[in-house]
Amino acid sequence: MTRIIFAAAAVVVLGGAAGVAGAGPLLTPSALAAQTQEQPIIIDIRDTGYEDGHVPGAIWTPYATFRGPSDNPGAVPDVAKLEAAFEQFGLEQDQPIVIVPEGRSDTDFGAAARVYWTLKSTGFTDLAILNGGTQAWSAAGFPVETTTNNLLASDLELSFSDRWLASADAVAATVAGSRDAVLVDSRPEDFFAGRSKHDLAVKPGTLPGAANLPHGRFFPNGGPVIAADLDAGPLRQALGLDAAPGREVVAFCNTGHWAATEWFALSELAGIEDVKLYPGSMVEWSQARQPMQNTPTLLGNLTRQIFGG
Structure with missing residues (x-):
C-alpha cells in the first residue's frame, strides 16, 4: 500500500x-x-x-x-x-x-x-x-445581492478535448501494464484502504498500483481555502516523476469530484504537465467489475464485525 x-x-x-x-x-x-x-x-x-x-x-x-x-x-x-x-x-x-x-x-x-x-x-x-x-x-465584507441575473443566450460550437481526461480504457490499460501513468487516489485514506466506500460503488477499494494523495492535503488547517502557491518539486518527487519525466498522472476519487481538486492543484497551481482526471472514478470502475486493490475479503469483513477493528 x-x-x-x-x-x-x-x-x-x-x-x-x-x-x-x-x-x-x-x-x-x-x-x-x-x-x-x-x-x-x-x-x-x-x-x-x-x-x-x-x-x-x-x-x-x-x-x-x-x-x-x-x-x-x-x-x-x-x-x-x-x-x-x-x-x-x-x-x-x-x-x-x-x-x-x-x-x-x-x-x-x-x-x-x-x-x-x-x-x-x-x-x-x-x-x-x-x-x-x-x-x-x-x-471579507463585500455585499451580496438577491437579484436574478441573466445573460443573453450565446451561440457556441463546442467539442470536448481529451487532453486532461483519462478514459476508462486508458485507466484499464494502465492497470494492465500496457500504458505508463501514475494513478493517484485523491480520497481520504479510509476510502483508499477499503474501510469506506461511496454508496454507488459496488465494493470498497482502489485502483491496483495507485498511490494515495488525499485532496485535503492542499487545504491548510483543513479549511475551505486551497493553498494558492504550491511547490511542484516535492510533489513531483512524491509522485515519482523525477525518475520518470513526462509520465502521465491520473487523478481519481469516487465520482471525479475530489479528484478535480487534485487535478487543479497539480496541473493549474503546481504547473505539472500531463495531469489528467478520470471522471467516472471508482464508482464507474467498480460498477464495471474491474480489478481492484485494498478490497476486504468476505472473511475479513466477518472478522471485523465479530471482533471489531
Whole structure:
C-alpha cells in the first residue's frame, strides 16, 4: 500500500494557468472586487442558495449541469447537452469566467474545480475560481445581492478535448501494464484502504498500483481555502516523476469530484504537465467489475464485525 503525504504550503508559484485578467487560476475576494480591466462573467455553481444571496452580477449555473446521471455522477455529460446549457447561460469562450462555489469546505472547492476542468476541456481559456467562494466573499465584507441575473443566450460550437481526461480504457490499460501513468487516489485514506466506500460503488477499494494523495492535503488547517502557491518539486518527487519525466498522472476519487481538486492543484497551481482526471472514478470502475486493490475479503469483513477493528 502506497500512501503519499504532502502538506500544502505557500511557497513558490510554478507555472500554473493564466487565469482571469492574468490574475492566475485563483482569485481572492478582494481581487475579484477590484477587477476593472474586463468585467468577467461570474457563475454561481451552487445547486441551492443562489436566491438567498450571491456575488453581485453572478448568474446561476448549478453544479448538477456539469455532472453525469444519478447512477454515475462522475461521467462527463454529452457535449451537446453541455453546449445547450452553456448557450442558455450566455457563456462566451472569449470572455473571462469566475467560478464561485459555496466555500464551506474543501469539498465545495471540488465542485468549482470540476466546473473549471469541464470548461477548460470545452475550449474556455480565461478561467478562475473564487478561493473560498461565497463564504469568503461575505466574510471579507463585500455585499451580496438577491437579484436574478441573466445573460443573453450565446451561440457556441463546442467539442470536448481529451487532453486532461483519462478514459476508462486508458485507466484499464494502465492497470494492465500496457500504458505508463501514475494513478493517484485523491480520497481520504479510509476510502483508499477499503474501510469506506461511496454508496454507488459496488465494493470498497482502489485502483491496483495507485498511490494515495488525499485532496485535503492542499487545504491548510483543513479549511475551505486551497493553498494558492504550491511547490511542484516535492510533489513531483512524491509522485515519482523525477525518475520518470513526462509520465502521465491520473487523478481519481469516487465520482471525479475530489479528484478535480487534485487535478487543479497539480496541473493549474503546481504547473505539472500531463495531469489528467478520470471522471467516472471508482464508482464507474467498480460498477464495471474491474480489478481492484485494498478490497476486504468476505472473511475479513466477518472478522471485523465479530471482533471489531
